[in-house]
Amino acid sequence: EAKGTGKPFHRFTTELDQHSTEQARLGAELRAALDADQFQLVYQPIVSLPTGSLASVEALVRWVHPERGWVSPAEFVPVAEQNGLIVELGAWILRTACTQAADWRARLGTRAPARVNVNVSARQLAEPGFADVVSAALADSGLPPSCLVVEVTETAVFEGGRALETLHELHALGVLVALDDFGTGHSSLGLLQTVPVDVLKVDKSFVDNITMAGRHAVIATALINVSTGLGLTAVAEGVETAEQAAELHRLGYRLAQGYHFGKPVAEPDFGTAEVTAVV
Ligand code: C2E
Ligand code: CA
Numbered sequence: 001e002a003k004g005t006g007k008p009f010h011r012f013t014t015e016l017d018q019h020s021t022e023q024a025r026l027g028a029e030l031r032a033a034l035d036a037d038q039f040q041l042v043y044q045p046i047v048s049l050p051t052g053s054l055a056s057v058e059a060l061v062r063w064v065h066p067e068r069g070w071v072s073p074a075e076f077v078p079v080a081e082q083n084g085l086i087v088e089l090g091a092w093i094l095r096t097a098c099t100q101a102a103d104w105r106a107r108l109g110t111r112a113p114a115r116v117n118v119n120v121s122a123r124q125l126a127e128p129g130f131a132d133v134v135s136a137a138l139a140d141s142g143l144p145p146s147c148l149v150v151e152v153t154e155t156a157v158f159e160g161g162r163a164l165e166t167l168h169e170l171h172a173l174g175v176l177v178a179l180d181d182f183g184t185g186h187s188s189l190g191l192l193q194t195v196p197v198d199v200l201k202v203d204k205s206f207v208d209n210i211t212m213a214g215r216h217a218v219i220a221t222a223l224i225n226v227s228t229g230l231g232l233t234a235v236a237e238g239v240e241t242a243e244q245a246a247e248l249h250r251l252g253y254r255l256a257q258g259y260h261f262g263k264p265v266a267e268p269d270f271g272t273a274e275v276t277a278v279v
């Protein structure tokens with residue numbers, strides 16, 4: 001009897017130990033990777049549904065590992081948040097994205113995306129000097145504040161003690177704020193009354209089955225109505241088909257992002273960007 005209950009528990013703790021050992025190893029590797037310049041940003045288009053024109057790009061981080069190749073942020077961003085490295089990595093991401101966006105503006109003029117979206121984690125948002133980090137990235141790159149959109153999750157806004165204050169500081173700089181993965185966190189529409197927010201990024205899960213009448217379509221419709229009513233801009237995430245794009249446009253969405261319009265790439269080709277207008 002004792003053997004029967006003891007064994008699974010033993011195996012469980014062993015797995016847990018292995019897990020935390022692996023996390024610690026990965027954490028140390030990330031530190032070395034940052035020093036060795038192994039991180040890179042890729043950019044995914046956010047396009048206007050009515051015209052097909054490029055409205056913005058979202059910067060997404062990649063780890064170019066010498067042996068493992070391209071490592072997904074889903075694998076290392078949570079570890080970097082845990083060990084605090086995300087603060088330094090995040091500052092690098094901000095500086096790199098702002099410099100790249102300013103360079104596109106200088107080189108391409110009106111063909112450049114009007115904005116760049118940068119993901120910011122809960123840990124960064126809770127950090128007292130974060131608005132100064134943003135301010136310095138803007139000043140050093142010469143990118144106008146209104147060209148930067150900071151993407152935060154609802155959970156990050158709830159968690160961080162200083163998060164709300166930070167968002168107000170960012171707004172004071174003239175930076176825009178987007179709520180990422182909207183509708184999936186500890187979400188409450190009440191948040192929209194207290195958080196200074198400009199953009200709602202409607203999560204892919206609501207877009208996935210939008211062409212079939214059902215709950216997803218109902219929620220996607222409700223979210224575009226809330227956005228419009230509050231004077232916010234809605235962006236539909238994870239659009240993979242022309243049918244989804246057409247349906248979102250029909251519902252009133254004006255901006256969308258997803259593989260249908262373009263995957264994240266290191267150097268988007270703005271000159272011949274193959275984005276198709278819905279109308
Ligand atoms: P996210 O911010 O929600 O980013 C969107 C993710 O969805 C990206 O994955 C993007 O490549 C993917 N995606 C875009 N369109 C489609 C589509 O049509 N279909 C599907 N199946 N996927 C699509 P990625 O680049 O692997 O990033 C995953 C997550 O990692 C991000 O989710 C974000 O939470 C985090 N992340 C990425 N870059 C950064 C960063 O620079 N800083 C921080 N703090 N987090 C980041
Ligand atoms: Ca995002």
Ligand code: CA
Binds near residue numbers: 180181201203237
């Ligand atoms: Ca998202």
Ligand code: CA
Binds near residue numbers: 181
């Ligand atoms: Ca997501």
